[in-house]
Amino acid sequence: MHVISSQKLFAALTPDPADRKPLYLQLAEQLRELIESGALKGGDAVPPEREIAEFTGVSRVTVRKSLEQLVNAGLLTQRPGAGTFVTRRIQQPLSALMGFSEDMRARGYEPGSIWLGKRMAGASPDEAMAMGMAPGAPVLRLKRIRTADGEPLAIETAVISRRDLASPELVKDSFYEALKERGLLPVRALQRIRARMATTQEAELLHLVQPSAILEIERRSFLADGRILEVTFSCYRADLYDFVVELRTSAERG
Known part of the structure; x- marks a missing residue:
């Protein structure tokens, strides 16, 4: 994380008074473009409202409303006593099959x-159905919080x-590394994703403020056989x- 303090970068966001769109929406759209273009990266600290107001020539009220727009859109995060930051978002292509650690690195x-x-147990009914085994069959169950840069x-x-x-005890930092050491890497997987409230x-475990949405995912991985x-x-x-x-048309597939 680093602080973006370039006056030139933010002065370029000065709204156009001739534009009929409200100044705060103009500023919000231009800030969004900086984020989506990569000029502002995930984790970057945005200058204080006062500085942005000075750079762009608009009022602090206008700046505040612009930032609120992007906070509500999930592009910015405000931390009390720390400031405003560009939200870190991770895009995971569903076509890629790799372990969490490998993906993050x-x-x-x-x-x-x-x-x-991290323990041995009997398969629950849901686990048994997903694994195609009898309920109570011996399984290894590994439960953990996955983090990136400590978050x-x-x-x-x-x-x-x-x-x-x-x-x-065979699983250290990476579950997939333990599988790889035993020649058990999967070649394909099926995922089911649904949204619900946490x-x-x-x-509490994910440091979310209630109410918050989460993405619930069930993934079944298959061997070559x-x-x-x-x-x-x-x-x-x-x-x-x-x-x-990524979606392709049938014509492109040939």
Whole structure:
């Protein structure tokens, strides 16, 4: 994170008085363009209202209303006593199959985990149905909070048959690394995503203010022979995570 203090950058946002659109909306749109173009990056601190007002020649009330527009849109985050920051959003292509740690490192973030539980158990009815096994069958259940640069992004529970991973102690920082060491990397996966409101416990673990939305994801991963390797139940912060899919027309596919 670094502070954006370039007067030239923000002076260029000066609204056009001849434009019939309200000044605060003009300023909000131009700030949005800076964020979407990458001139302002996730985690960057935005100058105080007073400075932006001086750079652009508008009132602090106008600046405040502009910032509120972008906070409500999820593009900016305001932290009491700290200031206003560009919201970090992570775009995850649904066509990519990789572990969380590998994905975060590829994006320049330092992945981390806060373990909530690592134990052998009998498969619950939901886990058994997703895994295609009998209820109560022995599984390894790994539950943790996934972080990027220390910020919580998701609560993840991974379930795998005991025959594929015999002990929770085999998993250190990366679940997928433990699978790779045993030649068990999946070749495809199916994901189901739905939006819902976070529970009180989920909001507390993910540092969310209630009410907040989360993205609930169930992913089943398959080996080359078609066998289900593992199922992961995750809750991602909707304010920080976007899932992106590329669609093609039938004509382009040929």
